Amino acid sequence: MSVRTLEVDGRTITALEGQTVFSAAWDSGIRIPRLCHLGGLSEAGACRLCLVEIEGQKKLQPACLTKVAEDMVVNTATPALLAHRRLIVELLLAERNHVCAVCVLNGACELQDLAAQLGVDHVRLRPQYPSLPVDLSHERFGLDHNRCILCTRCVRVCDEVEGAHTWDVAGRGRNSRIISDLGEPWGDSGSCTSCGKCVQVCPTGALFSKGRTVAEMRKDRGFLRYIMTAREKKLWIS
Amino acid sequence: MDEIPQTAGAAHDEREQILDRAMARHHNSGDALIEILHTAQQLYGYLPAPLLKKIARRLMLPPSRVLGVATFYHLFRLEPLRKHSAVVCLGTACYEAGGTELLEGLRQHPGSGDWSVASGRCVGSCGLAPIVICDGRAMARVTADKLEARLREDHDRGSTGTDAGH
Amino acid sequence: MTQTAPMSNKPRFATVWLGGCSGCHMSFLDLDERLFDLAAIADICYSPVADIKEFPANVDLTLVEGAVANEDHLRELKHIRAQTRVLVAFGDCAVTGNVTALRNLFPLEDVLQRAYVELASSGRSPSADGIVPRLLDRVLRVQDVVDVDFFLPGCPPSADSIFDFVATVLRGGRPAREGRRFGA
């Protein structure tokens, strides 16, 4: 496979042909924010946080979907991009009921981390306070729609890795909700294998293990790499 | 809603057969999901959960995907229709001509229990705004009085309900 | 300061407690011996931890803990804003509404019914108008009521972050926004 050389934030980096700008930057220690992307899953291109400026292109491009090219010049953190990212995080925080102080994932949440990293110390938008249920019908796990950011990692991991396709999205627009099977309680789902992958990949406290109190839960996303490497290369590397 | 709604046994069988034939015509392919949902709704009036489950099995699709599709599109109904239906157009011209007020009026109307009231986007008769579609028939240049008369007409006709469900 | 002459040349510093659990003030007290450092650089002119009845005039920096949950809070906050040069939303309740605003998911009557009738033995909702301040229909964030100059989120903000923040502002600096966290 041939190698491409490109410039990211003023640094010259090399990447493999076919690699995305996101993963090339990541390999070189440049962390582009993201919430829907997760290595090992297909790309949704939905959170719009990893949008970057590519010289010569008028429109911002999602780093998770853009392939590297020779002599490409990429900027990942211009003031305009940072302003967009802050506003996207504010939109997410205002959309549902994210109350970090009483969340199982307090301290280990990707959305919370991102807000801190981007300097979102308050939300200028009106909170929407939607009335949303919490599904505790599953024996081991819970689903709190109040914390869901609709990144669809759970939908993808369940379909692509576990193969059960228990989850999907119902409704549309602001009424979109994650559902299991025909919208019945998770605990009644006939397709769920209780593997827990969805819980581990969820970036927020929307999917969680039961029996944990506030700020107790930590998620393990390394398992995905383990499974994918094992599946593709027959190497069981932990 | 635990069962697929039935009217008479024979009709039920017939509907099931029509649906089965429709799915077979599409080689039970998941690509045809939206077509099949259209057919199912035409037959049953709405899409109850057991019907969705049946369609999912037959088309070999995950149930959550079937519900995801059924709830994405406005025209699919998961609840049965009431005796009558009224769709108030809220396209730009109808909105400008007072469609919102008509919609509110319908919702507030004491006789609205028999009516499934909804808003629609542009039925393409902008020159005749505002438009309200009552039981499938478009009414042009609707006023509150006209609408009131239409509702009363149905009320006066009593519970014969001959034109229900169209 | 151009208005009434202050007691000393030190900037005047206040903290207030609206609709919150006072945890932010507990964290403030966790400054421990650094409270003396603070007292050395500022004149602590009003605080729930000091016995002062009226919010004074000409305050340079006020930390506001808690969300705006009732009519008293609303009136107080407007008064405080009028008397304060730099106003800080202090802690998550002030910044986001946080736990105080959890009741915004329900109609107010349902909340009162649940708290005072269903879960209590008294069986009556409070109705002592003029004695107990009336609850607002919705809990508001501080920024929904008055202009806010800085936000210090956290539930509660740590003593270290409070000290760094207050010291920076009192010196006339702008504290960095990056790294401040909601929740823990």
Added chain:
Amino acid sequence: MTGEVLAQTRDTERERQAGLRERIACCSVAGCLSAGGGEVRAALEKAVNARGLDGQVEVIGTGCLGLCSQGPLVSSAATRQVYAGVTPEDSAALLDGGAGRFQGRTLGPDHPFYAGQRRLILENSGRVDPERIQDYIAQGGYRALLRAASAMSPAEIVAEVKRSGLRGRGGAGYPAGLKWELVARHPASDRYVVCNADEGDPGAFMNRSVLEGDPHRVLEGMAIAGRAVGARQGYIYARGESPLAIARIRTAIAQAQREGLLGGRIFDSDFQFQIDLRIGAGAYVCGEETALLASIEGRRGQPVPRPPYPPERGLWGCPTLINNVETFANIPAIVERGGAWLAAIGAPASPGTKVFALAGRVARAGLVEVPVGTSLRTIVMDIGGGVPAGCEFKAAQTGGPAGGCIPAAFLDLPMDYDTLPGIGSMMGSGGLIVMDTSTCMVDVARFFMEFCMDESCGKCVPCRAGTVQMHGILRRLTRGEAAASDMSMLEELSRLLKETSLCGLGLAAPNPVLSTLRHFRNEYEAHLAGRCPAGRCSIPVPEPV
């Protein structure tokens, strides 16, 4: 069918029609039908029968005659006049020649409503019965397909479309020929042709009227496209909300199949082409091409990021040509008369005609077709007859929820794909809503934002959550509850959606806000101060302090 049979069918039908004493065409598309056109037609048929005129006088249903606001419309082949506001009681006069009865509601070809128009796409409207393929053939229909299948190579067809300079009529105006070439050149073996008939802009019904009035023209255009790009299968994706259009397409497909104009070995060539109908189920976002493709594949109509574009990777991963109804409707004439012929009509960089659905505060509302580049003044004032007395023209909204408004100052600008974006609007698919001084522009912006909020698919954050926040601010403005900070946030959100949304819906959602801010900022400022200049918004009077 062979070329000879086509010619024979044409001649037979022409002779038959020539033998008639009178042919009365009743507009039978949605607008006139909801005004009672069906009853008029029935009364006419009954009257013909009662007078024993069967075989001499024919009553047909036909496509849109244009002046929808004065329907039901009826046209007479004998007098070449169009009559407006016809009632069943007028039947006798129509048959017995009581022209005086129609004083003030007779429209000849020189009536200002028609004189300013150039009807190419709508040329058959008023002449053919959309439910009879012979009628279409009698007007020269399917001759272009014959030419494309037997006398032209695919490359020659593509070259002709390129020569015409035709730009996609879906809104963005991408050159059709270039798109065709991309698909035609792709090495993949399976390719598709898709007709986007998911016209969902509020206030737009051009495509629907074309499908209802002249469906074979669209089928012919698609089949020619199939031949040009090497596709064997085409899909029409129609709105589920247009039952009449759906019925007419179904009928037309069945007829074309029966006549061998669709299917295998078309005109005895090796060209085969099928068209299937796919019916949408109420999702505006499916007008976005990648969402439309997802919907044809039976999935949620959610867009996927482009590139890759459909000509490279479309339906089931295969190269796919997507054009809208009006674009395909242009194709038969281009093949028949040559690309240069179309290129000579309209504006140099935007040749051809454009159909607009003229609605709102205008005297004559309906469907009009004009050369691209016609000024807004000609359309609104001459053809449309201006705003009704007592009010003044304020602005026209083009492009629906993705477009913008054009204020009076720009009435004389040419309406084309390159000029409108310069003043913050766009051609769009052809919706044209006239607003007068009684219209509140902030409320218009709120209306369109509500539409986008309701139609957002929910996939990307800026559109899903951003439209909600923008709508909230606009609603506060129309209620007199907004603060100055709301205005700056409104503009910040506009920028965010315009630069970061995943698909066209979100990218364009701020346009009505931005264009009203640009041309009518004073109205926003008035609302901030608690006053609605148009007097439309009910802003509570502040209580005295």
